[in-house]
Every structure is written in C-alpha cells, then in structure tokens.
Amino acid sequence: MQSLEKNLIVALRYxxxxxxESIEQLPIMLRIMSLSVTRADYCHYLLVLRELYTPLEAALYTAIDRDTQLRLGVRPKLPALLADLNEQAAMNTDEIFSVTTDVMHSTIVIKNINDLVGSLYVLEGATLGGRTIARHLRRVLNNELGSARFLDFHGEQTSAVWKQFAGALDELCAEQRLKPDAVIAGALTTFDDLYQQLARCN
Ligand code: HEM
Incomplete structure (x- = not known):
C-alpha cells in the first residue's frame, strides 16, 4: 500500500x-440529476451554491499564498457561477430568482495550510462531478442550460488540471508543508459543512 505522502489524492478519495455518497443522495442533488429536472431547478441549484461558495472561497483565497495557488492550479469558481446566473436571468426574469437561501451558515474556519488544502480538494474535486452533472443537464435542458461555465469549469482541461492538483499535493507533502492526516481532516470538515448546508436548503 502506498503511503499517504505518495498519494494523498487517493487517501482523500477513500x-x-x-x-x-451521502451528498449525492440529498434531495437537491437527486433533483438536479433527475430526468425531470427543470431550468428552475438549475437556477435554484446555482443560487444555493452561490450562498455556499461566497463565504468559503472568500476565506480560502484570502488565506492562500500566490506560490501555493499557482502550484495547485486553483482559482475561484464564483465568477463563473455568477456569470451563469446572469445568463439565466437574461433568458427569463420570472420568480426563479426570488429563492431565498438564508438558512445557510458556514462554520468553516481555515486555521492553517492543511485545512486550506483540504477545503480546496473538495471544491476542486467537485468540478469532476460538475462535468457529469453538466452533461446530464445538457441532455435534458438542451439550450436552456446556457454556457454552464461553473459546472463544466475546466472543460476539456478537467483531467489535466486534476493531475496538476494531485501532483502538487504530493510535492507539498514531500516538502513537509502538508500533513496528510490534517489535510484529510480539513477535507472531511468542509464536506460535512457543505452536507449540512445542502441538507437544509431543500
Ligand atoms: C449530484 C451531485 C454529485 C454528483 C452526481 C457527483 C459526481 C461525481 C463524480 C462522477 C465524480 C468522479 C469523477 C471522476 O472520477 O472523473 C465526483 C468526484 C468528486 N466530487 Fe462529486 N458529485 C456530486 C456532488 C458533489 C458535491 C456537492 C461535492 C462537494 C462540494 C463533490 C465533491 C467531489 C469531490 C471532492 C470529488 C473528487 C473525488 C476524488 O478524489 O476522486 N461532489 N463526483
């Protein structure tokens, strides 16, 4: 078995x-992956994620230093999400945009680089699933989906970007800048926090 230092991304996945799995089973996720998903469901999903990503990315991108950011190849996803929401609003200005999501309160605290990288793993990994969701929505909603900049964030570059991220994790471990167990703990905390918030917004 490989040590955590050699393959942190695999340890994180396990x-x-x-x-x-639990997140995928939440009503909001089952709805977005259903065959009867509507454009209103998609807009609601983006609005909910906007509430989650706004405080989380603000905390992460305030804490990260330029060198680590470049090495991990990460950048905020919120601008893409807001662009998708604007695009949807331009298509139709009905009550879809009056959804309130004020039940959400993140409890995430970024104490150190391990927490930071653990959280980034969750948001970066979500772009892998995002591609799957985008493909499904394209099949059902067709042109109504619009550009899906957020869900298909890295497009054709998805696997190259993920490889860079995984490689940088192992380098940072080898340089002893990261403690694998602490990164895993940070990822679990972020996942749990997002789970709690997503469970509340159905
Ligand atoms: C309907 C909801 C979701 C579906 C269907 C889904 C689906 C997937 C799929 C298919 C993958 C693997 C992609 C691949 O290996 O190429 C994946 C990976 C991942 N997803 Fe999701 N996902 C969902 C929601 C989420 C959410 C809400 C988050 C967190 C915000 C998330 C975080 C991750 C992470 C971190 C990985 C990477 C796992 C690894 O290390 O390989 N996913 N998802």
Missing part, C-alpha cells in the same frame, strides 16, 4: 467517499 476518506471522503462515504460523505460524497
């Missing part, structure tokens, strides 16, 4: 598999 450690978070159960909570990922």
């Amino acid at each position: 450690a978070t598999a159960a909570v990922h």
